[in-house]
Amino acid sequence: xxxxxxxxxxxxxxxxxxxxxxxxxxxxxxxxxxxxxxxxxxxxxxxxxxxxxxxxxxxxxxxxxxxxxxxxxxxxxxxxxxxxxxxxxxxxxxxxxxxxxxxxxxxxxxxxxxxxxxxxxxxxxxxxxxxxxxxxxxxxxxxxxxxxxxxxxxxxxxxxxxxxxxxxxxxxxxxxxxxxxxxxxxxxxxxxxxxxxxxxxxxxxxxxxxxxxxxxxxxxxxxxxxx
Amino acid sequence: xxxxxxxxxxxxxxxxxxxxxxxxxxxxxxxxxxxxxxxxxxxxxxxxxxxxxxxxxxxxxxxxxxxxxxxxxxxxxxxxxxxxxxxxxxxxxxxxxxxxxxxxxxxxxxxxxxxxxxxxxxxxxxxxxxxxxxxxxxxxxxxxxxxxxxxxxxxxxxxxxxxxxxxxxxxxxxxxxxxxxxxxxxxxxxxxxxxxxxxxxxxxxxxxxxxxxxxxxxxx
Numbered sequence: 001x002x003x004x005x006x007x008x009x010x011x012x013x014x015x016x017x018x019x020x021x022x023x024x025x026x027x028x029x030x031x032x033x034x035x036x037x038x039x040x041x042x043x044x045x046x047x048x049x050x051x052x053x054x055x056x057x058x059x060x061x062x063x064x065x066x067x068x069x070x071x072x073x074x075x076x077x078x079x080x081x082x083x084x085x086x087x088x089x090x091x092x093x094x095x096x097x098x099x100x101x102x103x104x105x106x107x108x109x110x111x112x113x114x115x116x117x118x119x120x121x122x123x124x125x126x127x128x129x130x131x132x133x134x135x136x137x138x139x140x141x142x143x144x145x146x147x148x149x150x151x152x153x154x155x156x157x158x159x160x161x162x163x164x165x166x167x168x169x170x171x172x173x174x175x176x177x178x179x180x181x182x183x184x185x186x187x188x189x190x191x192x193x194x195x196x197x198x199x200x201x202x203x204x205x206x207x208x209x210x211x212x213x214x215x216x217x218x219x220x221x222x223x224x225x226x227x
Numbered sequence: 228x229x230x231x232x233x234x235x236x237x238x239x240x241x242x243x244x245x246x247x248x249x250x251x252x253x254x255x256x257x258x259x260x261x262x263x264x265x266x267x268x269x270x271x272x273x274x275x276x277x278x279x280x281x282x283x284x285x286x287x288x289x290x291x292x293x294x295x296x297x298x299x300x301x302x303x304x305x306x307x308x309x310x311x312x313x314x315x316x317x318x319x320x321x322x323x324x325x326x327x328x329x330x331x332x333x334x335x336x337x338x339x340x341x342x343x344x345x346x347x348x349x350x351x352x353x354x355x356x357x358x359x360x361x362x363x364x365x366x367x368x369x370x371x372x373x374x375x376x377x378x379x380x381x382x383x384x385x386x387x388x389x390x391x392x393x394x395x396x397x398x399x400x401x402x403x404x405x406x407x408x409x410x411x412x413x414x415x416x417x418x419x420x421x422x423x424x425x426x427x428x429x430x431x432x433x434x435x436x437x438x439x440x441x442x443x444x445x446x447x
Contacts, residue, residue, distance in 0.1 A: 015346040022350040042302040046309025052271040106233040114237035117434040118244025128424020164414020196415020198380030208356035
């Protein structure tokens with residue numbers, strides 16, 4: 001066991017108390033859990049405020065704005081950027097004032113939503129559709145593998161992925177009635193989807209259990225540290 | 228004009244951002260970069276709205292002596308402690324217990340992060356293991372073929388992912404779990420991802436074309 005300072009012991013003990021406060025919820029909702037819950041809301045809000053200020057607001061706006069104010073000189077592009085952002089940031093904060101001034105926050109909101117939605121149009125086609133379909137085409141072309149094997153990539157596996165993803169998409173297509181061949185394909189799709197959901201569930205449970213083991217190990221390490 | 232001007236701004240920004248993707252020129256690329264930065268800056272400023280809202284809610288709770296107002300003191304105290312730790316000058320030393328003002332190991336900021344935020348969040352997620360297991364126990368019933376498929380797949384993946392599974396049943400169980408994750412699960416995920424992509428595309432188009440106006444609110 002490496003040497004630990006008394007400061008580290010105190011902080012770790014504090015973390016242990018918070019861990020036990022959260023676990024106390026397994027019995028029922030209680031004041032100790034509520035304390036830990038309010039602590040985490042307060043701390044995480046403070047954390048995000050610092051993170052956004054230091055990593056986003058300061059380098060992107062405050063530093064160039066300071067250069068502009070202190071007369072160090074700024075390019076025309078950066079000067080426009082600083083001024084436009086100042087206007088929209090003030091507009092956003094006018095929501096706190098209320099009344100007619102608060103309506104200006106919609107302008108800032110419009111920029112955020114418009115830019116985000118506009119960027120997402122080509123991006124969603126590229127990543128969510130084109131790349132996924134490209135994956136199907138590539139696996140379809142990869143046929144020199146053995147036909148059936150559980151442990152290696154095979155033509156059978158590739159075929160299953162193609163059939164599964166296409167039939168799964170057919171299940172989500174509600175503009176056509178699920179009857180006949182299309183209905184059969186949709187039914188096959190729901191089978192694949194259920195296997196997918198089951199696998200995701202199992203994977204999530206094991207992920208949470210791994211976290212639980214981590215927390216129990218943390219408590220064990222603390223006991224070793226104390227005694 | 229209360230709704231028209233924001234709508235025009237949004238449509239202009241949205242159409243520009245969608246079209247610039249196909250225009251190989253310096254100027255649209257420059258505007259694209261600056262608009263992206265604007266979203267980051269305005270988004271960071273918007274956090275102030277959330278924090279003011281949170282704090283005013285809890286100050287009001289304290290003022291009115293509402294049930295559980297004592298917890299609001301804790302929330303506010305820890306918020307200001309964390310915020311102060313981030314804005315402390317690097318040279319400040321708060322003593323051996325609280326730590327220094329910078330952001331290195333042993334600083335007040337990292338002590339709060341490592342010994343308060345991280346353990347509480349990790350334990351909250353770990354707690355979900357119990358609730359997921361109890362929910363599954365109640366919800367998982369082999370009532371139909373597809374429900375049985377879901378149940379069996381979950382069991383195989385869970386058993387195949389822990390050392391005791393292969394130890395008791397043999398290596399085939401972990402191979403099968405890996406195959407399920409890599410093949411049928413990948414097929415299902417691919418279908419879901421394409422569906423999500425279509426959803427994002429349709430919502431973005433509705434916003435850029437000004438059809439979706441819920442963000443403007445229902446008021447004046």
